[in-house]
Amino acid sequence: MSKAATVYDVADRAGVSIATVSRVLRSPDAVRPVTRERVLDAVAALGYVPSGSARGLAERRTGVLGLYFPGFDAAEDAPPLDALSAADSEAPPFAIVREEAEVDGRHTSMLFLDEVLRGAELEAWKQGFVLMVGVGRDDPDRSTVRDMAGRVDGLMVLASSVPDDVLARLARRIPVVVLSGPPRGDHYDHVTVSNAEAMAELTRHVLAQVGDGRLAFLAGPADSPDGLQRWAGFAAAVVEAGGSLDDVTVRRGDFTRASGRQAAEEILAAGTPAALICANDQMALGALDVFRGAGVRVPDDVLVTGFDGIEAAALSQPPLTTIRQPMIDLGRAAVQVLARRLENADADPVVARLPLQILLRESSLRPA
Known part of the structure; x- marks a missing residue:
């Protein structure tokens, strides 16, 4: 390998000081266009790459x-992989698999x-x-x-x-x-x-649809600040409408689709609610899986809502009402x-x- 170009080499080729080279690389708009182009041409010709470690020492920054x-x-959920063995493998380059419906x-x-x-x-x-x-x-x-x-x-x-x-x-x-x-x-x-405010408004929409029908709420993890805010917004809207939280069926998940399935099965065991409001989309999608398998029609028999606005929510059957986060x-x-x-x-x-x-x-x- 040839010796790497230095900032001194760039400065010498461009006919400027090393301070000017540094200024062009850090704040190009602060340097006159003619000078900037001359420095950048020298950088390209020499293949110069600024030293991040040297710059970090000078500026006390890492970038x-x-x-x-x-x-x-969990890390243990990842399937085993030995990339080095795979590099020498004579296994076929692809496989045709019939994908199961279960996600x-x-x-x-x-x-x-x-x-x-x-x-x-x-x-x-x-x-x-x-x-x-x-x-x-x-x-x-x-x-x-x-x-x-x-x-x-x-x-x-x-x-x-x-x-x-x-x-x-x-x-x-x-x-x-x-x-x-x-x-x-x-x-x-x-x-x-604004988790709480948005969830409260969505809950008002659901209440307007179901009247005094029984509600179910699928909460997130107990240590999730977002999950707690979403519950607070839901609870505020129910109380505001004159309802009682004692009449709400509450289950908790961990924001995964699998936990949504499990919670939905428990909710159905107590009878189909008029609406299920979920603290995120993945759990709502899991609930839709269970309702579909049990012959419970959405939205005819039960309304379902989520939170986050992931792409899968728009592609579900039926499309999932949600609160889209940016x-x-x-x-x-x-x-x-x-x-x-x-x-x-x-x-x-x-x-x-x-x-x-x-x-x-x-x-x-x-x-x-």
């Missing part, structure tokens, strides 16, 4: 942002997080950062997020995925942005949505807020609240 997820899927729900809870991740990746690239993603599977002491904190300029975490005491210690070292969940009087930047925008906004904090560490904490959309579809519209 890396961290995104930490709790990891709903594996182990990893479907990641759909929301997948979209948030896409948004964060996009915005990090636009802002000139690299994104590091950590998943805290079976990580009771949060060693993953602690390790990440030493490698990034700032950190984005899903609400309640890191204990408060650990998060406070991390925030003394680097900026922290909390995704989802309500601000709790802390000093972190937050990117969130999932990609949540990731993008978190990066924007974190980048702002890195530029101004003393700015007041920000609460960026993104709008939701209530999408009324066939699953919640009682036939005339």
Whole structure:
């Protein structure tokens, strides 16, 4: 391999100072077009690649942002893979498989997080950062997020995925942005949505359809701030309409389609409700699976609603009424807020609240 070009080589070829080269690479709009083009031509001709480690030492920055997820899927659920053995294998390059109708729900809870991740990746690239993603599977002491904190300029975490005491210690070292969940009087930047308000409005829509019919609610995990907010919105609307929460059949799932199936079976065992309101789309889709198999018609016999607005909700039979979260925008906004904090560490904490959309579809519209 030939010797790698240095910033001095670029400066010498372009006839400028190394400070000018650095300015072109970091803030090209701040340099005159003629000079900028000369430097960029030299960079291209020499194949120069800036040293991230050297720049980081000079600026005390890594150029890396961290995104930490709790990891709903267990690592042991992943099927075994030996890629090195596969490289030498003479096995056929493909197989024809008749896919079963039953959908594996182990990893479907990641759909929301997948979209948030896409948004964060996009915005990090636009802002000139690299994104590091950590998943805290079976990580009771949060060693993953602690390790990440030493490698990034700032950190984005899903609400309640890191204990408060650990998060406070991390925030003394680097900026922290909390995704989802309500601000709790802390000093972190937050990117969130109005879970309770939107769920309350959706519940009013359902109540207008079913009158005094029995309701069922499929809640999320007890430690999910979003899930708790959605229950609060539902409960407020029921009480506001003069109903009693004692008359509501409540079951809890873990945001997966499989847990939605199990809860729906338990709900049906107590009799078909007039409506089932779910804390997310995946559990609602699981309930639709069970109702279809049991011959319970949606929306004729029971109304069903979800929350999140994943693509599968629009493709279900019938199409699922839901509350669409701006999932990609949540990731993008978190990066924007974190980048702002890195530029101004003393700015007041920000609460960026993104709008939701209530999408009324066939699953919640009682036939005339």
